[in-house]
Amino acid sequence: MLPTMMFVIDTAGLVLRLFLLLPIYRIKVNFLDFVRYAKMMNITRQLRPSLAKALMPTAMRAMSADSKLVELTMNEKTGIATVTMNRPPVNSLNLELLQGLLKAFEGLEDDRKCRGMILTSSSPTVFSAGLDIMEMYKPKPDRVKEFWTTLQDVWLALYGSSFPTVAAINGHSPAGGCLLSLCCEYRIMCPNYSIGLNETKLGIVAPKWFMSSMLGAIPYREAELALTSGRMFSTDEALKIGLIDEVASDKADAIAKSEKFLSQFAKIHPIARKLTKLNLRHSALEWMQENKELDLNIFISFVGQPIVQKSLEKYLEGLKAKQAK
Numbered sequence: 001m002l003p004t005m006m007f008v009i010d011t012a013g014l015v016l017r018l019f020l021l022l023p024i025y026r027i028k029v030n031f032l033d034f035v036r037y038a039k040m041m042n043i044t045r046q047l048r049p050s051l052a053k054a055l056m057p058t059a060m061r062a063m064s065a066d067s068k069l070v071e072l073t074m075n076e077k078t079g080i081a082t083v084t085m086n087r088p089p090v091n092s093l094n095l096e097l098l099q100g101l102l103k104a105f106e107g108l109e110d111d112r113k114c115r116g117m118i119l120t121s122s123s124p125t126v127f128s129a130g131l132d133i134m135e136m137y138k139p140k141p142d143r144v145k146e147f148w149t150t151l152q153d154v155w156l157a158l159y160g161s162s163f164p165t166v167a168a169i170n171g172h173s174p175a176g177g178c179l180l181s182l183c184c185e186y187r188i189m190c191p192n193y194s195i196g197l198n199e200t201k202l203g204i205v206a207p208k209w210f211m212s213s214m215l216g217a218i219p220y221r222e223a224e225l226a227l228t229s230g231r232m233f234s235t236d237e238a239l240k241i242g243l244i245d246e247v248a249s250d251k252a253d254a255i256a257k258s259e260k261f262l263s264q265f266a267k268i269h270p271i272a273r274k275l276t277k278l279n280l281r282h283s284a285l286e287w288m289q290e291n292k293e294l295d296l297n298i299f300i301s302f303v304g305q306p307i308v309q310k311s312l313e314k315y316l317e318g319l320k321a322k323q324a325k
């Protein structure tokens with residue numbers, strides 16, 4: 001009874017706050033729009049933390065980023081969190097790294113002090129080498145399912161985060177690495193690295209949501225050319241087509257520029273900002289929420305095909321041969 005009453009009070013408070021706020025920001029929105037937005041945003045995030053936790057599935061309750069593969073620091077003064085991928089040598093995204101990232105993003109979503117997040121890498125030369133090819137090469141059925149589902153959840157949590165996000169890309173960022181940065185609202189990259197969705201070069205196809213993430217950053221024509229050819233862009237080329245927003249001289253500069261980008265939101269009402277972001281991203285997020293299983297089945301059947309396994313094997317051999325030189 002008490003949780004129900006608190007839910008009603010909290011929800012009513014949220015509706016009231018939003019409607020009081022709307023004239024200030026001159027946003028025209030009707031009640032049905034609000035209900036749609038609230039549903040999309042997972043309204044429980046707006047409630048008192050204790051009640052929100054009680055309403056959440058048990059798996060989300062214990063969220064706090066303490067994985068060694070992911071370092072999470074919070075600047076208590078600014079409310080800006082830094083999430084650092086830490087899986088040497090190249091931050092290839094295996095199941096455990098993805099789980100660490102998910103834990104960090106979900107923890108920040110529950111943290112009312114969080115005013116923004118910077119995603120970066122502890123490697124001196126690689127942001128992330130993308131999905132760990134070993135997770136897809138001769139995969140174990142249960143693990144590969146969990147791997148893909150976790151990747152979907154990471155994408156949902158990052159692309160649909162209510163806090164503002166920046167990728168401080170301090171190294172190469174192919175495929176899944178590029179995807180992570182594309183989920184962020186702003187990308188700052190250090191010089192002389194490469195970035196892009198190069199899946200076709202591996203003989204695989206980037207899923208629809210990888211492509212829609214890229215289309216959120218660069219024009220359709222550029223994306224079509226880049227995706228079909230699997231093109232990797234240098235930092236300067238990426239800046240030219242809008243794949244990244246700024247160039248930084250080094251990691252420290254990238255972090256400083258990221259903080260500057262995030263600090264502008266101190267003057268913007270958080271609910272107005274959040275609703276705007278999530279409305280812009282709504283159709284891609286909704287597609288994923290409704291098609292997770294279909295997407296998983298496509299991936300599983302695709303990755304199980306001998307021709308795909310052969311391509312991955314050849315690509316891995318190429319990587320090893322490069323190292324041997």
Ligand SMILES: CC/C=C\CC/C=C/CC(=O)SCCNC(=O)CCNC(=O)[C@H](O)C(C)(C)COP(=O)(O)OP(=O)(O)OC[C@H]1O[C@@H](n2cnc3c(N)ncnc32)[C@H](O)[C@@H]1OP(=O)(O)O
Nearest residue numbers: 092129130131132133134172174175176204299302319323
């Ligand atoms: C329907 C949908 C179906 C499928 C969709 C699947 C989508 C997949 C998206 C992906 O993300 S696939 C992964 C694509 N990634 C890449 O193509 C990157 C490959 N790596 C590189 O280009 C380079 O490693 C680098 C530029 C990132 C870094 O270069 P460098 O610093 O010179 O390191 P090395 O190349 O020597 O690599 C060190 C070490 O790490 C291994 N490795 C690199 N990348 C991966 C990876 N993605 N997965 C697993 N392992 C990787 C590499 O083989 C070396 O291993 P050693 O054992 O030889 O030390």
